[in-house]
Amino acid sequence: MKQLIFLILLTNQGTWAQSEYQAGVLSSALTENAHAVVRRHETIFTVKSVGEANLSVHTVVTVLDEQGDDQAKKVVGYDKLSRVTNLEGALYDAAGKLIKKLKKADIDDSSTYSDYNLFDDQRMKVASFPKQPSYPYTVEFLVETTERNLMFYPTWVPQDEEHLAVEQAAYTVNMPPALALRYKEMNLPTPGVSSSLPDGGKTYSWKINNRPALEFEPISPPAREQLPLVYTAPAAFDVQDYKGQITSWKDVSRFYHSLNDGRDRIPEDLRQRVLDLTKNETTTLGKVRKVYAYLQDNTRYISVQLGIGGWQTIEADKVADSKYGDCKALTNYAKAMLKAVGVTAYPALVRAGDKEPDILVDFPSFQFNHVILCVPNGRDTLFLECTSGHGPAGYMSDFTGNRHVLLVLPDGGRLIKTPVYSPTDNRQQRQIVVNLTEQGDASANVRTIYSGLQQDDYASAIHRLNHDDQRSWLLKRIHVPAFELTSFGYKEQIEPMPVVVETLDMTARRWATVSGTRLFLPLNLMSALSPVAPLTQPRRTAIELGANYDFADSDTITYQLPKGYEPEYKLEPQIIESTFGRYTAQLAIKGDHITYVRQITMHGGRFPAAAYADLIDFRKKVAKADRVQMVFIKRN
Incomplete structure (x- = not known):
């Protein structure tokens, strides 16, 4: 009986796939200039409470040529706050006939550990199908996860690269009663819609259809200004018993400050050392340069990604003992040493990367991936890249230069800009x-x-x-x-x-x-x-x-x-x-x-x-x- 039921299901699925996923039915408008076509992209994000949500992403993509082969691989990251509950996949030929279903042996599960990630609980499942001898072919993936880090809600980008067309895509967010959804739409032909749920919650949905492949023009604006997407974020969240809300940038700053307040104490012998080091310096700049040079000479950068530790720093006294830390830890350590010599400094959250766009200043949320240190000094405010083992105090390069950063203050921060370098500088x-x-x-x-x-x-x-x-x-x-x-x-x-x-x-x-x-x-x-x-x-x-x-x-x-x-x-x-x-x-x-x-x-x-x-x-x-x-x- 079980075998009979399985055969019936497989037959029905095969019939459905043949009718829905035949490559020959694609219009020339979708295949033109495309390496692959997204046939379906269905994302459902269901928030159960301030601290838990379920995410389901179902994708079906027809690969047209060799340059679209990356669509036959699915990478799913997870950690102790994110659990992969289901990962399925199937491969179809040009006629929509099932060739292969994903097996456990086709899924690699490994750590994201690297030489600079000394402590890291982040892992990834990589599911892939073998290279196909002919084109087109179609791949299908279903990924389901349980999320317990609701500082972050998904960003919906169904058309996430050039030379990729989209036949149909939908994004649904289900919110429980008393929890509000914050969102920002970009480049959508029509805005999303919302409706009430029987339990008093709300559902929000967005759709796009028949989007031809896009080819980015040379030296054009960032992809986010050209591709359809929806940013979503919570108004309130709870992660590992740390509660927060986001209605403004001050809220984001307050939460980061609450995670890290009181972690800037250093041992007495280190306090005396930096006091001796700066005893002949009469200016803030002079003290900063001496402390920064000490930081560069006596610490090294490693990455730490453990639960809330992605945002909460190692204590300064532990960095003093181990001589290493991530961006948060080294920034906090430098802040603590400067505090010991009478110089006030504040962490500044930034979206770093020489190819990363600046943050969306009109959408307060956790858009940052790095932290630097800001030293107010009248009109000559200094920013310190505390992970750099070389270079002068105050130099940001294009990694963090010309960006909006969130200054973290005890009573709530504000956005300020890092230095812009002119032709006479470069x-x-x-x-x-x-x-x-x-x-x-x-x-x-x-x-x-x-x-x-x-x-x-x-x-x-x-x-x-x-x-x-x-x-x-x-x-x-x-x-x-x-x-x-x-x-x-x-x-x-x-x-x-x-x-x-x-x-x-x-x-x-x-x-x-x-x-x-x-x-x-x-x-x-x-x-x-x-x-x-x-x-x-x-x-x-x-x-x-x-x-x-x-x-x-x-x-x-x-x-x-x-x-x-x-x-x-x-x-x-x-x-x-x-x-x-x-x-x-x-x-x-x-x-x-x-x-x-x-x-x-x-x-x-x-x-x-x-x-x-x-x-x-x-x-x-x-x-x-x-x-x-x-x-x-x-x-x-």
Whole structure:
């Protein structure tokens, strides 16, 4: 009887799959420019109380080509506050016929442990189907979890990447009586709807249908401004007996403060040590620099993710003993040491990451993944990245720079901004001396000073790579044809705005081209800019030039020509100006020495879509100017 029932269910499921999941019924509007199509995406989040909820996510995706194969894998993270109660999956062929159902052997369960996650109870289940010999095929997954960390509600993103179309998707949130749902809709064709439940609760639902695949335009705004999504968050929650509410940023700050209040006590011997260390410092800045240097020299960063420990710090006295901690612990430790020398500082919650967008300032919630330390100092407020083992006090880089951060104060915090770095901060100043031979070969001595954001990668290479790995890394960054690197070196200068000095000795075969009595010399040796992608259709989105577009480069290259050559013509100075920046280049000739000076300043920010044509024109002109050659004729 059991076998008969199973066969009936399987037959019904197969019939249903064939009718619903045949790849051939997909419209061309959904398959165009798509690697996969989401046939169904059903998310149901049922809040049972302030401290518990059930989440069910049912997805069916038709994979159209090899680039969509990642859809055949499902990764489900969990920890002691999140339990996976069900994970099912099935694989279908192009006709919708069942090929394989997911088995336990197809599911890998492992820790997310890494070398910097010393303490971590986070785990993940990874379910995957083998690579298929033909396309299209369809995969189905059902994931059910029980959640007991209701500081966070789901963010619904059914179309979570480009080249992914969506046939139908729905999100339902069921709230019990007396608990309110907070939400923010973005890029939806129609707003969600709500209705009352028989028990006095409410249900909220959102739907989208027939969304074609999207291809992000170059240098466009963050994905969250282009994809349909719904952010949801609680108004009240309870996690491991810690209760909180969220109606404002002050509420978020108060909760973080309540978790960590009183954990900033340090041993007496450490208090005396930092007092001795700062006894000759008469300013807040001087004390901060001494304490920050002590922190960098005597602690190391590790990650701690254990339950509420993802937000609650290790006590400062334990960090003093162990000499390690995560971002919360090291920030709290630095705060405690500064407190001992009479300097007040506050934690600041931030959404960190050089590719992470800023938080949504109009939607108070736990959007943060990192914490730094803020030291009020009149108009010269300092921010400290306490996980950094190098770099000056106050420097944020693009990891946490130009962000809204939540200042954590005892009576409720507020949003403030971290520093924004301008082109004059982010400089590349390069001096090159080149000796040319009769055959056009070049030997060059290069000295470059990088500052601000432009030194970040170089400082990282200094501290993370050995000499041989630095060389391999550097060879990939030098775009000079047929060159050989004979020597290189780096030196850091720890200043308020950090600096790295790079020295190179290199040779390049046939840098200049000899043709008869003429010598054709490209003037820009190492800093040429490329054009931006041209328009193939009208621009839809705004232009988003991030922090790395705020820079100022200057190159001064002196060429020692072979004997007997003189210029065939005079090269006029170049000036190119635009909303996006300014470029100049000029040449000075003195005997057999020529000096080429190139300068460019670029401006980041957001610009209207209509300005893209101007950006193309500016970068095209700059690229052309960077390719300029000087022609010399050999005298009789």
